[in-house]
Amino acid sequence: MSANAIGRPLVRVDGRAKVTGAVRYAAEFNQKGQAYAVIVGATVGIGRITEIDSTAVSRMPGVIAVIDHLNAPRLAYREHRGAIDPSVGERLHVLQDDQVRFYGQPVALVVADTLDQAERAAAALRVTYAAGRPVVDPSDPKAQAVIPQAATRPGSRIQADKSRGDADGALARAAVKVDATYDLARENHNPMEPHATVAAWNGDRLTLWSKSQFVVNEQAAGDLPIHRWSLRHEPADLAARVARGHRGTAGGAPREAGPHPQADVLNDRPPPA
Numbered sequence: 001m002s003a004n005a006i007g008r009p010l011v012r013v014d015g016r017a018k019v020t021g022a023v024r025y026a027a028e029f030n031q032k033g034q035a036y037a038v039i040v041g042a043t044v045g046i047g048r049i050t051e052i053d054s055t056a057v058s059r060m061p062g063v064i065a066v067i068d069h070l071n072a073p074r075l076a077y078r079e080h081r082g083a084i085d086p087s088v089g090e091r092l093h094v095l096q097d098d099q100v101r102f103y104g105q106p107v108a109l110v111v112a113d114t115l116d117q118a119e120r121a122a123a124a125l126r127v128t129y130a131a132g133r134p135v136v137d138p139s140d141p142k143a144q145a146v147i148p149q150a151a152t153r154p155g156s157r158i159q160a161d162k163s164r165g166d167a168d169g170a171l172a173r174a175a176v177k178v179d180a181t182y183d184l185a186r187e188n189h190n191p192m193e194p195h196a197t198v199a200a201w202n203g204d205r206l207t208l209w210s211k212s213q214f215v216v217n218e219q220a221a222g223d224l225p226i227h228r229w230s231l232r233h234e235p236a237d238l239a240a241r242v243a244r245g246h247r248g249t250a251g252g253a254p255r256e257a258g259p260h261p262q263a264d265v266l267n268d269r270p271p272p273a
Contacts, residue, residue, distance in 0.1 A: 042102070
């Protein structure tokens with residue numbers, strides 16, 4: 001930021017539109033004949049799904065489908081690692097197996113005619129787990145350091161560790177010393193808009209309106225070209241583009257490709273009979 005901007009009453013370009021409700025966020029690009037999907041998150045920190053009882057939920061008003069790892073299409077998940085991704089592990093493969101890797105992980109997707117119907121049905125879905133013991137303590141011997149991939153590149157501006165001066169020497173020479181170790185929880189954004197994606201099919205082409213600061217990450221999250229999969233199980237070649245309107249936050253939240261764009265790729269409303 002330029003120093004001459006500090007303390008000045010500058011006008012934010014999109015400020016008035018945001019505070020008056022004129023801005024259209026990703027979730028507001030409604031489509032004709034649109035269905036609504038709500039993600040069901042895991043209620044255990046690690047383990048395996050042993051049963052998903054969707055019989056009663058499938059009969060609830062407006063419910064079109066319940067998609068889980070048993071009936072979801074297999075996605076290609078080509079190798080992709082963004083600059084802020086860690087150098088170990090890989091991104092979540094949404095609804096591709098019965099493994100639970102973290103609390104809140106998507107384990108099912110409930111599709112219905114309205115958002116209210118989808119939310120009610122998602123809340124009623126019963127999932128049974130064989131739970132394990134998750135790693136929740138950073139000092140746990142099983143804990144693994146996570147370093148951004150970009151921080152490992154020579155000459156990178158992103159540094160996982162940063163130091164300046166002689167901290168150890170200054171502490172040794174100090175007349176008064178406070179020597180303590182602090183463990184801090186991860187800080188998360190509190191965006192003004194929800195993490196949501198709208199998907200629209202035009203023949204074999206898919207457009208996603210998504211909350212994204214890095215469109216390329218959203219495209220990679222869909223692993224295209226893959227296969228279109230409708231509730232009638234009719235595959236076709238797929239190409240996709242990602243569009244976005246305004247963003248309700250910046251920084252970490254919209255830079256990562258969340259599970260919702262991938263869930264949209266997994267879900268499609270069947271054409272009229």
